[in-house]
Amino acid sequence: xxxxxxxxxxxxxxxxxxxxxxxxxxxxxxxxxxxxxxxxxxxxxxxxxxxxxxxxxxxxxxxxxxxxxxxxxxxxxxxxxxxxxxxxxxxxxxxxxxxxxxxxxxxxxxxxxxxxxxxxxxxxxxxxxxxxxxxxxxxxxxxxxxxxxxxxxxxxxxxxxxxxxxxxxxxxxxxxxxxxxxxxxxxxxxxxxxxxxxxxxxxxxxxxxxxxxxxxxxxxxxxxxxxxxxxxxxxxxxxxxxxxxxxxxxxxxxxxxxxxxxxxxxxxxxxxxxxxxxxxxxxxxxxxxxxxxxxxxxxxxxxxxxxxxxxxxxxxxxxxxxxxx
Ligand code: ACO
Numbered sequence: 327x328x329x330x331x332x333x334x335x336x337x338x339x340x341x342x343x344x345x346x347x348x349x350x351x352x353x354x355x356x357x358x359x360x361x362x363x364x365x366x367x368x369x370x371x372x373x374x375x376x377x378x379x380x381x382x383x384x385x386x387x388x389x390x391x392x393x394x395x396x397x398x399x400x401x402x403x404x405x406x407x408x409x410x411x412x413x414x415x416x417x418x419x420x421x422x423x424x425x426x427x428x429x430x431x432x433x434x435x436x437x438x439x440x441x442x443x444x445x446x447x448x449x450x451x452x453x454x455x456x457x458x459x460x461x462x463x464x465x466x467x468x469x470x471x472x473x474x475x476x477x478x479x480x481x482x483x484x485x486x487x488x489x490x491x492x493x494x495x496x497x498x499x500x501x502x503x504x505x506x507x508x509x510x511x512x513x514x515x516x517x518x519x520x521x522x523x524x525x526x527x528x529x530x531x532x533x534x535x536x537x538x539x540x541x542x543x544x545x546x547x548x549x550x551x552x553x554x555x556x557x558x559x560x561x562x563x564x565x566x567x568x569x570x571x572x573x574x575x576x577x578x579x580x581x582x583x584x585x586x587x588x589x590x591x592x593x594x595x596x597x598x599x600x601x602x603x604x605x606x607x608x609x610x611x612x613x614x615x616x617x618x619x620x621x622x623x624x625x626x627x628x629x630x631x632x633x634x635x636x637x638x639x640x641x642x643x644x645x646x647x648x649x650x651x
Contacts, residue, residue, distance in 0.1 A: 330453035330461075331500025332446075332651060334393025334492040335619040338384035338466075339485075339606065340372040346482070353478035360482050365582025369485025369607030371470045377411045379420040381488035382466035385612075386425065388619070389462070389490035397425040400492075401458035403432040404448055406441020406465040406611035408640070409472060410434055413521060421464055438516075439578045439639025440506065441465060441611030442489070443647050446635075447504035449493040464490040465611040472518050474538035483580065484539070485607030489615030499650045503564035505557050506645035512549065516541045516640040539640075550584050550638040555591040557646040558636040562592070565648035569593050571632050572648075576618045578637035579603035588636060600627065610639065627651065 345368050346357040360366055372381065382405065390397060405418035412420075418432035437444045442465055449461040466488035475481045493501075519525040520537030554577070562569065575594050577585050582603055589599050600621040602613070609616065614635050621627035629651045636646040 327497070328454055328456070329496050329498060329500045330450045330493050331496040331498060332491045332649065333494050334389040334391070334395065335615055335622055336385040336388025336392065336490040337616040337619040338381045338488040339370040340376060340381065342371045342373065343368050344371050349482055352475055353481060355478045355482060363583070364483060365603050366482065366607050367604050370487060372468045372486040378407060378409055378466040378468050378488070379411050379417050379424060381486070382417065382421050382464040382490065383424045385466070385488040385490040386421065386462055386464045389492050393492035393494070395460060395492050395494070397427050399460050400427060400430050400462045401460050402430045402452065403462045403464060404435055404445040405433070406435040406437060406445050406463070407467055408436055408438050408518065408610060409468045417466065418464070437611070437639065437643050438641060439580065439608070439610050439613065440637040440641070440643045440645045441639070442614045443504065443635055443637050443645040444506050446493065446501060446647050447506055447645070450501040450504060453493065453495045459495045461493045462490065463493060463615070464488070465615060467610040467612055469539070469610055472520065472538050474535055479543050480539055480541050483608045485609050487606060487609035487612040487616050489612035489619060491615050491618070501647060501649040502567065503561050504645065504647045505561045505564070506643065507553070507557065508641050508643035510641065512642040515545050515549070515642060518640070547581065547584060549642060550580065551587045553644040554584065554588045554636045554638045554646070557644055558588060558592055558634060561646035561648050562634060567632055567648060572634045573598065573631035574621060574627055575599045575634045575636070576614055576621065577635065578639065579613050579617065580608045580638070592634070
C-alpha cells in the first residue's frame with residue numbers, strides 16, 4: 327500500500343518583531359485587551375525588500391535538510407499564499423527558480439489560512455495516484471503588506487512567516503485522512519479585493535481600505551469555531567483513530583479562544599495543542615507548518631506521533647487532516 331508522509335519541516339520568521347506595546351502607539355488598544363481577547367503578544371514583520379518567495383526559500387531549505395532530500399528530487403511545488411511576490415509568475419515558480427530546479431510543476435494555492443491543509447490533501451492525492459514521489463509544500467505570507475494598521479480589530483492579529491514541508495511516498499502510514507470545504511456565500515466576512523481585476527479596473531471609485539484585509543471578526547469567530555470543530559471531528563472519524571490516539575493537535579491559530587473551543591470539543595487538553603500564536607500571531611497558511619516545525623525542533627513532537635490539523639480561513643473555507651508523522 328502506498329502512503330504519503332511528511333518527512334521534513336522548516337520555518338522562517340522575519341527579524342523585526344511588532345509588540346503589543348508598539349501597536350498601542352499606532353491604534354487605540356492595550357496589551358491586556360489583545361492578550362485576553364486573542365492570546366497574541368508579538369508577531370513578526372518582513373523587511374521592505376523581503377519577498378514572500380525569499381522567506382519560503384529559507385523554510386524550504388530547512389525542510390529539505392531535515393528530510394535529507396535534494397531540491398533536484400522534488401517532483402512538484404505547491405505554494406499556498408494570499409500574498410505572493412507577484413500575480414505572475416506565481417510564487418511557486420519563483421521559489422523553484424530560487425531552488426535551481428526546472429521541470430517540476432509549481433502552482434500557488436489561494437485558500438488563506440486553510441492553504442496548508444489543502445496542499446497536503448493535493449500532495450497526498452498526487453502521491454497516491456503515482457504521479458509524484460516527492461512534493462514540496464512551501465508557504466509564505468507577508469500579511470503586513472495587506473494589513474490596515476489603522477484598523478485595531480485586524481492589525482493586532484497578523485504576522486509574517488514562511489513554513490514548509492516535504493511530503494514523500496512511503497510504505498508506512500502517513501496522511502490518514504483529509505477534508506476541505508468552502509462556502510463562497512460568506513465571502514463578505516473576510517476579503518481583500520486589492521489585487522483582483524475588478525478592484526484594479528475600478529480603482530478610481532473603490533475604497534482604498536479594500537486594498538487591505540477587511541474582516542467582520544465576530545462573525546468569522548463563530549463560524550471558525552463551528553467549522554473547525556465539525557471538520558476536525560469528522561476527519562478524525564474518517565482516519566479510524568480516536569481522540570485519545572492523537573498525540574498533538576496543530577491547529578490554525580487566529581485567536582487562542584478559537585483554538586481552546588476546538589480543543590474542548592475534541593476533548594483534547596491544551597497540553598496536547600502546539601501553539602505559536604502567542605509569539606507569531608496569525609500568519610495565515612504558514613501557521614500550521616511553522617507550529618509543527620517548532621514542535622518537532624523543540625523535541626516535543628516526534629516522528630511516529632499522530633497529529634490532527636484543522637484550519638479556517640478567508641473564502642470562507644476550512645479543513646482538517648489526520649496523519650502519522
Ligand atoms: N483593542 C481594544 N478594543 C478593540 C480592539 C482592540 N484591538 N479590537 C476591537 N475592539 C473593540 C471593538 O471595537 C468592540 O467595541 P464596542 O463593543 O465598543 O463596539 C469590542 O472590542 C468587541 O469587539 P468584537 O469584534 O466583538 O471583539 P472580539 O472579541 O470578537 O475580538 C477579534 C475581535 C480578535 C478580531 C475576533 O473576533 C477574532 O479573532 N475573530 C476571528 C478571526 C479569524 O479567525 N480569522 C480567520 C482567519 S484569518 C485569514 O483567513 C487571513
